[in-house]
Amino acid sequence: MLLLLAAEAAEEAGEAASNPILPDMSEMVWGVLSFALLYALINYVLLPPILRARNDRAATIQADRDAAEAARARAVSASAEVDDQLSGVRAEAAELVDEARAEAEAERQRLVARAEREVNAMQEIADGEIEREREEAMVSLRPQVADLAADAASRVMGRSVDASAAGPAIDRVMNS
């Protein structure tokens, strides 16, 4: 009988203790200790290095971005500088081309003038030679022309005509 009562009492006590809604104090103590330790570790030991690493990474990324931005700005500036230099060089080249063109034109005109002069000189020489040749031919032909004219006149007139007497008339005809 006593055993039965003790068993019932133990069962009731067990039921009361195992109510799943009520917290178990020893579990709560371990929970409090575990959480307090976790909080302390995270707050003072574990989280700061993680945040530091993250901040370092953010700083590195920012620095890299800044460097990239600076490099881009430098590239843009260098490109503008090159463009400026190129436009200067182009202007200089155009100026040189103009100068060369003007020089070439002057040279061409000079050469043309010289050629014209030479042509004129040669023409004058040729004219002189032609004149001289013509005069020489006139001189060399005159006796024969005089003879032929005297002969022709003799035949027309029926009497002899002296070639020397016809000289002035022949000169007049040949010079006209």
Place this chain on the structure above:
Amino acid sequence: MFGLEYPPIDNLVVWPDALFEGTILGFNKIALISLLAMLIPAAIFFFSKKDLVPRGLQNVAEGAVELVEKEVILPAIGPDGLRYLPLLLSVFLFVFFGNIFEVIPVFQMPANARMANPMFLALMVLVVFTFIGFKYNGAKFFTDIAWPPDVPVGLRPLVGFIELLSTFILRPFGLAVRLFANMLAGHILLVTFGVLCIAVASGWLFPLLALTFPMLVLLTGFEIFVSFLQAFVFALLTAVYIGLSLHPAH
């Protein structure tokens, strides 16, 4: 009908002390899980490298930190709540790792399916947001709750009573019961399908295993999600309560 022997609830959630039996330091399975819920996140953070390019455990640690920062603190409190990151991160990790043991073989018991940890955490949250409210608003924190200035004078006693009850009783009670009940229900659900699988596996109802076992697997996956969700909700509500204490006018 199936000859199913469902274990009593005590067998599912009450664990005998393995050490210091009968004392306030009685060490049972729940105490072990609480310790592991502290040791595992601490180990993850401790052993994670702090490289410029995160890999492995560092991703896990930084992911947890960013989750609490961006999804808990900033929406619920704002940038001035970042000083509570260690507390809220600890709450999130402790609750999550206390929950996740629900699906870890051998343990298969969430520490928060017992009332001790949810109640302690809820009381801690109560103390924290009350302290913060008093620190940043002085006695006005209490008087504005008990005697709300924007409410018609005739209604103030009633609204004040309701606000007092809501702030100092229902908030912590809701926090504790939400976590505890969800985890206990999930645990019972898994046990139910586990028992069902064992029961049908040995008899002529064997083909039913094709239904019960996939359900057990699905529910296990679902409970992993619930473990995370409950930890997130607990941390988020803690942040909301802290935010309300910092900026009571909101």
